Amino acid sequence: MPGALDVTGIPGVSGVAVRSVRLADAGPDGEAFLDPAERGRAAQLRDASARRDFLAGRVALRGFAAGILGVGPGNLTAASVCPDCGTDQDHGRPGYVIGGAPAGLALSLSRCRGWAVVAAGPAAVAGAAIGIDLEHRLGVRFDGFDDVALTSAERRLLGGLAPERRDHFRTRAWARKEALLKASGTGLRVNPASVEAFARPADGTVLLDLDTTALGLPEGFAAALAVLPVR
Numbered sequence: 001m002p003g004a005l006d007v008t009g010i011p012g013v014s015g016v017a018v019r020s021v022r023l024a025d026a027g028p029d030g031e032a033f034l035d036p037a038e039r040g041r042a043a044q045l046r047d048a049s050a051r052r053d054f055l056a057g058r059v060a061l062r063g064f065a066a067g068i069l070g071v072g073p074g075n076l077t078a079a080s081v082c083p084d085c086g087t088d089q090d091h092g093r094p095g096y097v098i099g100g101a102p103a104g105l106a107l108s109l110s111r112c113r114g115w116a117v118v119a120a121g122p123a124a125v126a127g128a129a130i131g132i133d134l135e136h137r138l139g140v141r142f143d144g145f146d147d148v149a150l151t152s153a154e155r156r157l158l159g160g161l162a163p164e165r166r167d168h169f170r171t172r173a174w175a176r177k178e179a180l181l182k183a184s185g186t187g188l189r190v191n192p193a194s195v196e197a198f199a200r201p202a203d204g205t206v207l208l209d210l211d212t213t214a215l216g217l218p219e220g221f222a223a224a225l226a227v228l229p230v231r
């Protein structure tokens with residue numbers, strides 16, 4: 001069953017809420033509340049299942065944010081921020097405005113193999129900078145993953161693990177890297193093989209593995225959350 005987690009008691013992330021959503025459950029009912037730009041982006045997706053997943057993820061994120069803010073989903077206008085294209089985009093770091101003013105939530109979303117995880121924190125706690133990522137071990141099982149995704153220190157750590165533990169390490173590493181890259185707002189404009197997934201970030205960023213069982217996710221997933229310090 002999909003679940004919800006309140007990440008509390010961890011310095012820097014108190015008050016951050018995380019939820020998992022089965023995309024098939026975030027069905028078309030909520031699509032009526034999506035903005036024209038969101039529907040326009042969906043229309044560009046040729047693959048029907050990718051289109052459904054995109055829409056369901058946006059429905060889930062909007063419903064999650066609206067629930068925290070205590071407003072109806074139709075009161076929110078999506079206003080994502082892309083480092084290349086600017087604010088009020090249909091892509092990039094997610095966000096919403098209400099009546100033209102920022103909704104005051106830091107948000108992040110990740111979809112993977114029929115599931116999504118969403119995270120939200122009050123902007124005063126999380127700044128504008130929160131990142132969540134969900135990955136499945138089947139997603140890291142391809143030749144060359146270690147070269148494109150891991151740092152040399154991570155490849156050494158991996159080499160010291162029993163073979164049956166390596167895919168879990170890769171999955172965790174990837175989720176942690178993408179969570180960091182989403183929190184920083186760059187995404188994969190930064191080479192993931194240059195990002196240390198397991199070193200303690202020097203700038204005070206909190207980076208943690210999420211409990212996928214508590215989140216109600218099926219076996220094989222890893223999920224990570226990164227929260228940049230308020231500056």
Ligand SMILES: CC(C)(COP(=O)(O)OP(=O)(O)OC[C@H]1O[C@@H](n2cnc3c(N)ncnc32)[C@H](O)[C@@H]1OP(=O)(O)O)[C@@H](O)C(=O)NCCC(=O)NCCS
Binds near residue numbers: 183
């Ligand atoms: C961020 C990124 C790594 C996520 O890709 P992914 O692993 O395939 O997908 P996930 O499901 O985990 O995450 C998707 C969500 O990440 C978020 N996201 C996208 N870009 C982001 C960024 N720069 N910063 C923070 N979050 C971002 C969005 O909420 C997106 O959801 P959406 O598809 O509904 O808009 C990838 O989209 C990326 O690197 N983007 C930057 C490059 C790019 O998109 N360039 C083209 C636009 S100019």
